[in-house]
Amino acid sequence: MDLFSVLSLVGGLALFLYGMNLMSVRLTRLSGSKLQSILESLTSNRMKGVVLGAGITAII
Numbered sequence: 001m002d003l004f005s006v007l008s009l010v011g012g013l014a015l016f017l018y019g020m021n022l023m024s025v026r027l028t029r030l031s032g033s034k035l036q037s038i039l040e041s042l043t044s045n046r047m048k049g050v051v052l053g054a055g056i057t058a059i060i
Contacts, residue, residue: 027035043049 042052
C-alpha cells in the first residue's frame with residue numbers, strides 16, 4: 001500500500017464523515033422536535049428499538 005492509497009483512503013473517510021455530519025445537522029433543523037418525539041415514542045423500550053432498527057435496515 002503506497003502513500004497515495006493511504007491518503008485517498010483518509011480523504012474519502014473524511015469526506016464521508018463530513019457528509020454524515022452535514023446531513024445530520026440539516027435533518028435536525030428540518031424536522032425539529034417533532035421527529036425527536038416520534039423516535040422517542042417508537043423506541044421507548046429496548047425491544048421496540050431493536051425491532052424498529054431491524055425493520056428499517058431490511059427496508060433499506
